[in-house]
Amino acid sequence: MSELVAWAQGQAATMLKAQLPRRWVHVMGVADRARVAAPLLAESDGELLVAAAVLHDVGYSPHLVRTGFHPLDGARALRDVTSVTRLVALVAHHSCAYREAELRGLTGELTEWVDEETPLRDALWWADMTTSPDGVPVAFDERIEEIKGRYGPQDVVTFSIQQAEPELRGAVERTETRLRSAGISYE
Numbered sequence: 001m002s003e004l005v006a007w008a009q010g011q012a013a014t015m016l017k018a019q020l021p022r023r024w025v026h027v028m029g030v031a032d033r034a035r036v037a038a039p040l041l042a043e044s045d046g047e048l049l050v051a052a053a054v055l056h057d058v059g060y061s062p063h064l065v066r067t068g069f070h071p072l073d074g075a076r077a078l079r080d081v082t083s084v085t086r087l088v089a090l091v092a093h094h095s096c097a098y099r100e101a102e103l104r105g106l107t108g109e110l111t112e113w114v115d116e117e118t119p120l121r122d123a124l125w126w127a128d129m130t131t132s133p134d135g136v137p138v139a140f141d142e143r144i145e146e147i148k149g150r151y152g153p154q155d156v157v158t159f160s161i162q163q164a165e166p167e168l169r170g171a172v173e174r175t176e177t178r179l180r181s182a183g184i185s186y187e
Contacts, residue, residue, distance in 0.1 A: 004084070008051035011081070015061035022133055027057050029135025033127035036186050040178050045120050052090035053127050059091075069104050071097035075113060089113035090121065095128045096164035096171075103156045119178060126175035129168050137187070140172045 034053035038046030059074025075092035093115040151157040
């Protein structure tokens with residue numbers, strides 16, 4: 001395990017494991033999926049992908065909640081403890097976060113970080129959007145329906161996931177095409 005991934009795992013464990021055990025299981029499942037996709041990238045980017053997967057939901061930690069928008073809360077907390085700006089940006093923009101930021105009136109705050117729109121970013125979105133809350137791989141459509149069902153029809157998360165669905169699907173499809181082309185099994 002790289003130094004960055006070990007550090008990320010320690011940070012995430014401190015922020016999530018005891019307080020939000022189901023979220024912790026999801027995060028570990030997303031990290032497992034990220035490890036599947038990591039060979040698609042240069043070694044340092046593969047490590048960054050796994051670290052971002054481990055940290056993507058730290059903003060749910062009760063100790064970090066400021067705005068109630070977990071990508072932003074997580075990124076702000078990470079900004080204070082790491083100089084790895086790309087890592088913080090990946091957390092800030094994971095899974096099409098800008099859509100929810102728009103609905104919450106937080107677009108300006110999120111623009112502190114750039115969404116890099118790279119295969120690494122796509123792989124992070126793929127890992128999150130193909131992992132259930134219980135940390136097991138699921139089909140993209142199943143994950144989208146689970147999110148909508150968990151939050152309910154009137155929640156801002158449901159609205160944002162509906163708006164983001166085409167972009168999320170694109171990232172998932174691009175990543176799965178890359179995985180198949182590389183001969184990497186991901187089912």
